[in-house]
Amino acid sequence: xxxxxxxxxxxxxxxxxxxxxxxxxxxxxxxxxxxxxxxxxxxxxxxxxxxxxxxxxxxxxxxxxxxxxxxxxxxxxxxxxxxxxxxxxxxxxxxxxxxxxxxxxxxxxxxxxxxxxxxxxxxxxxxxxxxxxxxxxxxxxxxxxxxxxxxxxxxxxxxxxxxxxxxxxxxxxxxxxxxxxxxxxxxxxxxxxxxxxxxxxxxxxxxxxxxxxxxxxxxxxxxxxxxxxxxxxxxxxxxxxxxxxxxxxxxxxxxxxxxxxxxxxxxxxxxxxxxxxxxxxxxxxxxxxxxxxxxxxxxxxxxxxxxxxxxxxxxxxxxxxxxxxxxxxxxxxxxxxxxxxxxxxxxxxxxxxxxxxxxxxxxxxxxxxxxxxxxxxxxxxxxxxxxxxxxxxxxxxxxxxxxxxxxxxxxxxxxxxxxxxxxxxxxxxxxxxxxxxxxxxx
Numbered sequence: 274x275x276x277x278x279x280x281x282x283x284x285x286x287x288x289x290x291x292x293x294x295x296x297x298x299x300x301x302x303x304x305x306x307x308x309x310x311x312x313x314x315x316x317x318x319x320x321x322x323x324x325x326x327x328x329x330x331x332x333x334x335x336x337x338x339x340x341x342x343x344x345x346x347x348x349x350x351x352x353x354x355x356x357x358x359x360x361x362x363x364x365x366x367x368x369x370x371x372x373x374x375x376x377x378x379x380x381x382x383x384x385x386x387x388x389x390x391x392x393x394x395x396x397x398x399x400x401x402x403x404x405x406x407x408x409x410x411x412x413x414x415x416x417x418x419x420x421x422x423x424x425x426x427x428x429x430x431x432x433x434x435x436x437x438x439x440x441x442x443x444x445x446x447x448x449x450x451x452x453x454x455x456x457x458x459x460x461x462x463x464x465x466x467x468x469x470x471x472x473x474x475x476x477x478x479x480x481x482x483x484x485x486x487x488x489x490x491x492x493x494x495x496x497x498x499x500x501x502x503x504x505x506x507x508x509x510x511x512x513x514x515x516x517x518x519x520x521x522x523x524x525x526x527x528x529x530x531x532x533x534x535x536x537x538x539x540x541x542x543x544x545x546x547x548x549x550x551x552x553x554x555x556x557x558x559x560x561x562x563x564x565x566x567x568x569x570x571x572x573x574x575x576x577x578x579x580x581x582x583x584x585x586x587x588x589x590x591x592x593x594x595x596x597x598x599x600x601x602x603x604x605x606x607x608x609x610x611x612x613x614x615x616x617x618x619x620x621x622x623x624x625x626x627x628x629x630x631x632x633x634x635x636x637x638x639x640x641x642x643x644x645x646x647x648x649x650x651x652x653x654x655x656x657x658x659x660x661x662x663x664x665x666x667x668x669x670x671x672x673x674x675x676x677x678x679x680x681x682x683x684x685x686x687x688x689x690x691x692x693x694x695x696x697x698x699x700x701x702x703x704x705x706x707x708x709x710x711x712x713x714x715x
Contacts, residue, residue, distance in 0.1 A: 432512030
């Protein structure tokens, strides 16, 4: 069997290609390890590289080996052998009794060898967000906007030297030379050899001199014709042509509604901010053409910028319906429902003024849900409340009211969060792709 050894120098960036190839091969194990590692991490950890471990078996590359059970003879040289002679049969040690790998190979107890490596922030985000999307994202209107992409548009006779198409250029050159019957170099060389042969030997007579003159005249004519029909002419050159093509896009807007009233303690506000930070990171990474509207509310609601939304310490009373009214007003002013896909995510502790929950239900059923592609409500509880409200039908007034909306609208989702470890599973469940979610339910 021939062995081939590649001694070429490694090209620049080969380690990056090998790294990406390894991530693709062990993607299932890496994805599972990423999900486990995120359970005890905060959203701010996304800005850092993370070290994860996967089973060593996932790092093995497939290779061809001889099957020992297929028969035939197999000879080996065992260095350091003092106990066996030719013809002796050596028993294979059972798993765990030798000094190799195995769950019982170590005196420290059962374990499995792991392969540890560090993933960059971009790689972590790609793996975490790869099967997430905004549900029910449809193209409600293909609005003409100034977004273009470059696409191939055949060939052109002018362009940048870096865009020259050698194959098409040489094809044109060959076709032109063939059509214009450009003499070949072999034909001229054959005539020159004939002239040389005639001149060799005895002094040529008059007939030979006449023939030599004719041949030399033919050679001069062919060389002149070769110069007149060049090998490569400017008319042969072709360049790759590209043109800008407008891209029809669907526009989407995400409304982030957060309760910052006095009933929301620092722990509840911190959990809500972590959820919205993760949502904001997901939206900005996956969707370029997307507007994000931040609305904070106490007894009054107002649209704020990103910094104020996450870091302001404003507090006050609690009237949840003000946030929904503010969202309704902004939609009417800036986001025509025929041109925009509208999404909303709301976070609250579930407490509001008496009677305000029914006002929220009316706003959702009559004004917001008919125009929303998806609405997610996150309720922030403490761990004791999670135990008390173990059923989805039990909870504070706002939760019970929102459950009636969820039963009426399939695009309305409600979830609860009690600790930081709940954020990532809830987020993935809310924004899982429809195909993946359907498979999980089945």
